[in-house]
Amino acid sequence: MISLLKVIVFWILLPIAIGIIADAVSRDTRHAFYDNKVDVLLQRYTTGILVELIVFSILAWMTIKQSDNYTWFMSRVSVVWMVFSAVVILGATVLMVLRLCKSEIKRLPLIRNDIQSKVLFSFFVVYTLVATFLVLPNSRDTTMIDIIVMYKNDMVALFHPYTEWFYDSYQNHTNRIELFYAMYAWITDVSINRTVDYILDFFMMIFFFGIYRRIEFIVLYFGPGLKKYRNYMELGFALMLVALLFIDGSLYTAIPQNVYSGVTSLTSCILPMGFAFGIAFISETMASTVRNGWKWLVRMIFLMPVALLMHEKGAILVGIQILIAIMVVIIQKKLLRREIGLLDDSED
Numbered sequence: 082m083i084s085l086l087k088v089i090v091f092w093i094l095l096p097i098a099i100g101i102i103a104d105a106v107s108r109d110t111r112h113a114f115y116d117n118k119v120d121v122l123l124q125r126y127t128t129g130i131l132v133e134l135i136v137f138s139i140l141a142w143m144t145i146k147q148s149d150n151y152t153w154f155m156s157r158v159s160v161v162w163m164v165f166s167a168v169v170i171l172g173a174t175v176l177m178v179l180r181l182c183k184s185e186i187k188r189l190p191l192i193r194n195d196i197q198s199k200v201l202f203s204f205f206v207v208y209t210l211v212a213t214f215l216v217l218p219n220s221r222d223t224t225m226i227d228i229i230v231m232y233k234n235d236m237v238a239l240f241h242p243y244t245e246w247f248y249d250s251y252q253n254h255t256n257r258i259e260l261f262y263a264m265y266a267w268i269t270d271v272s273i274n275r276t277v278d279y280i281l282d283f284f285m286m287i288f289f290f291g292i293y294r295r296i297e298f299i300v301l302y303f304g305p306g307l308k309k310y311r312n313y314m315e316l317g318f319a320l321m322l323v324a325l326l327f328i329d330g331s332l333y334t335a336i337p338q339n340v341y342s343g344v345t346s347l348t349s350c351i352l353p354m355g356f357a358f359g360i361a362f363i364s365e366t367m368a369s370t371v372r373n374g375w376k377w378l379v380r381m382i383f384l385m386p387v388a389l390l391m392h393e394k395g396a397i398l399v400g401i402q403i404l405i406a407i408m409v410v411i412i413q414k415k416l417l418r419r420e421i422g423l424l425d426d427s428e429d
Contacts, residue, residue, distance in 0.1 A: 087269040092284045095166050098173030099132045100125025105176050119202060120294060127291030131387060134261065136165065138390040141257050151235045154260070155267045162264060197312070204319060205290055208326075212337035213282040216326055219338035222345075225277040228263045232273065258343040258391050281341040289340050292350045293318070296357040303364040343391035347398075351388050355381055355399050359406035366410045367417075374410075378403065 104125065144158055218225075230240045237260065239248035266276040297315070301308050326337050333348045340346065358381045366374035381403050388395030 084270045088271065088280060090170075091166060091265060091269060092280065093126075094170055096126045096129025096133065097122070098170045099129035100127070101173040101176055102169060103128050103132060117198065120298075123287070123291045124295060127288055127295060130288045130291075131383075134258075134387045134390050135383060137162075137261050137264070138257070138386040141260055141390075145237060145257075149237050151231050151237050154237050155264060158260075158264055159268050162268065201315065208322060208337075209283060209286045209290070211326065212286050212340070213279060216337045218278070219329065219332055219335040219342070221332045222335075222339040222342045224259055224262065224339070224342055225273060227259045228266070228273050228277070231259070231263065258341075258346070261390065262341065277341065285340045285346070286337070289336060289346075289350055292354050296353055299357040299361050303360055347388055347391040347395050351384055351391065351395070352398060352402070355384050355388075355402045358384070359402055359409075362406050363409050363413070367413055378406070381406070 140158060140161060144154055148154065227240070231237055234240070240246060241248065262276060262281060263273065265280075266273050269276070269280075271280060297311075301311060307314070322337070325334070329335070329338065332339065332342060332344050335342075335345060336349050340349075358377050362374050362377035362381065364374075365371070365377060381399065385396040385399045388399045392398075
């Protein structure tokens with residue numbers, strides 16, 4: 082029972098609380114994209130997980146510099162994380178109370194009354210449950226084995242998953258997503274096997290849907306001509322997900338099999354979101370709303386530590402996306418100035 086309460090606090094309340102604070106601090110206007118309160122809640126949860134990954138990547142980097150001992154690492158990081166969680170949840174509670182006092186929160190239906198929204202929400206729930214309890218993990222993923230080997234050897238390091246041959250210290254590597262999962266198993270007192278097989282499967286699948294829901298709204302917002310194809314886009318995405326339930330694909334696309342894998346999350350979640358942020362940055366900048374454009378660029382920069390946590394070359398890949406987006410803006414502005422110059426010359 083206590084473990085269940087810990088899971089609820091750290092996997093549900095904490096991410097939502099972080100999302101509430103992030104919205105309040107940044108005065109975010111993203112919610113203008115979303116259709117209903119379910120989308121708002123889902124995006125707050127997604128933002129919370131992203132912020133958690135950023136904070137943990139910094140915390141893990143600082144802690145591992147001091148020691149490679151697994152027990153020492155977990156005992157120190159878990160204490161800091163629990164303090165961090167308590168402060169965040171308390172802060173979010175205060176914000177919600179203040180908003181209630183100012184009557185800023187209105188009672189709205191959780192789901193729109195249209196049938197499409199209800200069908201989409203039902204599909205989301207059923208798919209998450211099926212992916213969690215009925216789909217076997219991809220055989221090429223070693224997330225759980227890596228955590229078990231580190232626990233067994235009481236050392237934060239990289240091992241060959243089957244021979245347990247020591248590769249190198251984690252101090253010289255950056256793909257530490259396994260440590261993030263191990264920390265939550267440590268804090269919630271849930272075994273590593275159950276954490277990976279059930280808890281991670283369930284909550285990371287919610288995170289996955291949140292990422293793609295955000296991408297959908299960004300693309301449709303900055304590409305209004307695509308809105309008429311929205312139903313077809315959502316149907317095609319749903320069919321693709323259903324196909325993935327029955328196809329044992331590569332680790333890069335094996336989303337329902339290993340959504341928690343660092344490689345899968347990077348290639349199927351973080352990089353696509355970086356691409357969507359790049360579209361928003363280019364669109365806002367070219368529309369002369371430069372301030373809003375730079376906000377999207379900052380979001381892309383914040384993805385770098387998340388990508389770094391998932392793969393040692395993740396930050397480089399996101400960095401390439403940032404450079405491409407900036408180059409596109411520079412080239413488009415030069416072409417625009419040239420066209421304006423030609424028009425001025427023709428008028429003369």
